[in-house]
Amino acid sequence: MSSFSIAAMMIASPAWAQTPEQPAEIRADRITQTVKTMTLDQFEGRAPGTAGEDRTIGYLIGRFEALGLEPGGVDGSWTQPVPLLHTTLGKPQTLAMSVDGQTMALDAGKDIYVSTLQPNPMAVVEDAEMVFVGYGVTAPEREWDDFKNVDLTGKVAIFLVNDPDFAAASDESVAGKFGGKAMTYYGRWTYKFEEASRRGAVAALIIHETEAAGYGWNVIESPQGENYDIVRPAADITSLALQGWISGGMAQRLFDNAGLDLAKLRIAARSSSFQPVALNAKFDATYRVDQKVVKSQNVLGKITGKSRPDETIIYGAHWDAYGEGLPDADGRIYRAGANDDALGIAGIMEIARKFKSMPQADRSIIFAAWTAEERGLLGSEAYAQAPIYPVEKTVANLAIDILQTAGAAKDVILVGKGQGTLEDDLAKFAKLQGRVVTEESLPERGLFFRADHFSLAKQGVPVLLMMGFAGATDLVDGGREAGQKWIDDYTGNCYHAACDAWSPDWDLTGAVQDIEVMFDIGNDLARSNRWPEWKDGSEFKDLRDESATMRD
Structure with missing residues (x-):
């Protein structure tokens, strides 16, 4: 099946239609549909440089178009070329x-x-x-x-x-x-x-x-x-x-x-x-x-700001997974990354839908689907080395990479405590949901440096990562013990494996909460003149401070 056929199949459904009368809800059923589509065998596990990539790129462009986004890539296109050395x-x-x-x-x-x-x-x-x-x-x-x-x-x-x-x-x-x-x-x-x-x-x-x-x-x-x-x-x-x-x-x-x-x-x-x-x-x-050189692409859509379009907020998730592998116990051969990170892509699509249902914000909002995260954060690194939007006026990069699928939570997990003021935004908007912030439980693993937002952090851009397995979530049903069980089951069995697949057992209530928090943070920034900062002691503070005059 061609990339165009898959994209057309998904955007033809009236379920994607959006009325402008009130802000769209972030909905679990739409998230589920996106994940189920991106993990179809036709996408062959979404490995960069394969026919599966071609189909994935076509699907993402079709979805961004259907959401009413503008092309956000190089020279008015939807993409940014990312040649990879393998x-x-x-x-x-x-x-x-x-x-x-x-x-x-x-x-x-x-x-x-x-x-x-x-x-x-x-x-x-x-x-x-x-x-x-x-x-x-x-x-x-x-x-x-x-x-x-x-x-x-x-x-x-x-x-x-x-x-x-x-x-x-x-x-x-x-x-x-x-x-x-x-x-x-x-x-x-x-x-x-x-x-x-x-x-x-x-x-x-x-x-x-x-x-x-x-x-x-x-x-x-x-x-x-x-x-x-x-x-x-x-x-x-x-x-x-x-x-x-x-x-x-x-x-x-x-x-x-x-x-x-x-x-x-x-x-x-x-x-x-x-x-x-x-x-x-x-x-x-x-x-x-x-x-060999593998040709790959980032996919970018945007909503142009009405009064300060040169100031940008980037939402990011990675579209790639691991492609074909050995069959698992259920006969699956494609390591298609349902949670890692089709779920993140589904999240930024829901955020884009909500922004498009609201009055135009002052700042521009970019929606980036990165390639080659699983090969070393390379799609985001290629962007950071040749940014389409100046990093000095990039307000923040809000990243989603793996969300917990075990239900409603009393808390949200903070990755990288003490790095920047965006963690204060996280606490503020989580509190409005009746939730609190819990610090990641194994900071020695350096998860803050192991997702795509880090490529932008190295350029001085303030960042925030939403990562569902960075710590045991305090679930409404079962508490932190149940949250740890979800982590152990996911990381012990399905992380980077073929069984990272959509399951009818998924409960996306907590994932929706986390996506809503990320929307709220970006929406607040998009309608203000506020610039998040790095905190004292962060490795990235001096770099951002050097470009302060460009934001005055």
């Missing part, structure tokens, strides 16, 4: 470390996981010196620099995972200097690789620890050797021929052979006086690289 490593031709000339063979997958983001036919690291750089943090606002001007050019950087204060006891001077158990941007593996590249390293490896990483080695090793990136100009391509992880056990062997006490170095790395340590070790690796 790389896959073959079996290693060489892979070893050596200490004082004594070779330590490495088992790819068991001892080390690497991939590449360079568009080269071979990934080669030859006789490269290895340097332990602690947590690899450069944070002037925290008076912290782990590198101490060490020259990493052509070397391999070895990092600890998470932040310097993650494992610190309360009486240590570093405790609380970053986020404590709550991960900051400096704790993310993406930051560490970027920092190593900025310093000219040829490779970077993070020592895996399950607690600090938030997931076991089994999550890291699959898929082996595959990676994605946006296609970048030559000047912006990473210096890292290889990047990845080294298992905790192999790291211990490496440091032992080098005559170093890794346990003591972990403690030393918690101090701002830490100095990088040369391991007197070398790393060698040679891989053949299969590479």
Whole structure:
């Protein structure tokens, strides 16, 4: 079935009609219909660069048109092209470390996981010196620099995972200097690789620890050797021929052979006086690289503001999922992401419908369906690198990525406490619903840095993420115990799996509450001259402050 046929099938129904007499309700039945459609086999699991993408793009454009939105993409179109670099490593031709000339063979997958983001036919690291750089943090606002001007050019950087204060006891001077158990941007593996590249390293490896990483080695090793990136100009391509992880056990062997006490170095790395340590070790690796460019697209619709159209509020969710996989117990082969994130797309469509049923707002409202979130937030990253609407006058980015489907809730979950004033808006509008805010329960997992809003945050745009599995919701029926059961069932069985499918057991009452809160926050901003801000201590505050005069 063609993309046009699917889109036409869905927009022909009178259920989508909207009368302008009063604001539209955000309705669970319409949300359900969108999710059920986006997870049809015709969409093939919505993987970027496939026939399933073509059909998905056609469907989204058809829906945006039916809602009365204007094209919000490049040059008056509905889309923004997002070319993606897809790389896959073959079996290693060489892979070893050596200490004082004594070779330590490495088992790819068991001892080390690497991939590449360079568009080269071979990934080669030859006789490269290895340097332990602690947590690899450069944070002037925290008076912290782990590198101490060490020259990493052509070397391999070895990092600890998470932040310097993650494992610190309360009486240590570093405790609380970053986020404590709550991960900051400096704790993310993406930051560490970027920092190593900025310093000219040829490779970077993070020592895996399950607690600090938030997931076991089994999550890291699959898929082996595959990676994605946006296609970048030559000047912006990473210096890292290889990047990845080294298992905790192999790291211990490496440091032992080098005559170093890794346990003591972990403690030393918690101090701002830490100095990088040369391991007197070398790393060698040679891989053949299969590479191709995958053509993908973001889809954007808009409602132009009547008095300040250059000031924009962006609602975002990602349309992509994982495509075809192995059959599950019910015979499903498409990992179509019903909750992650067809439900988010359905939410922003309902928000768009409600805005279109109301008088025109002062500011413009953008509705973005991002590609390649599951490949590393790449659709939103492509937009952030080449924004269609200036980031300096982007008021906020409100993101929806996974909602709980277990019923009405007494609370709403806050992801990223202390980052920005939008969390105050969340509390205000949740209170009007008779609900309260509950902080995410596992801030050490860094969920704030793992959804599409983060790409805009790195450009200084204030953001808010609605994510239903960031903490156990206090459900009206069953309380927090039932909320935790929903999380355990979803993450333990269906997250990123074929069984992330629509179910007749879904109760979208709580999801509707969360979508309504996000509408209320954006509606209030769209009809005011208020500019949300980052709070003191946020990694993104200085960047936003630098552009303040453009908003005066």
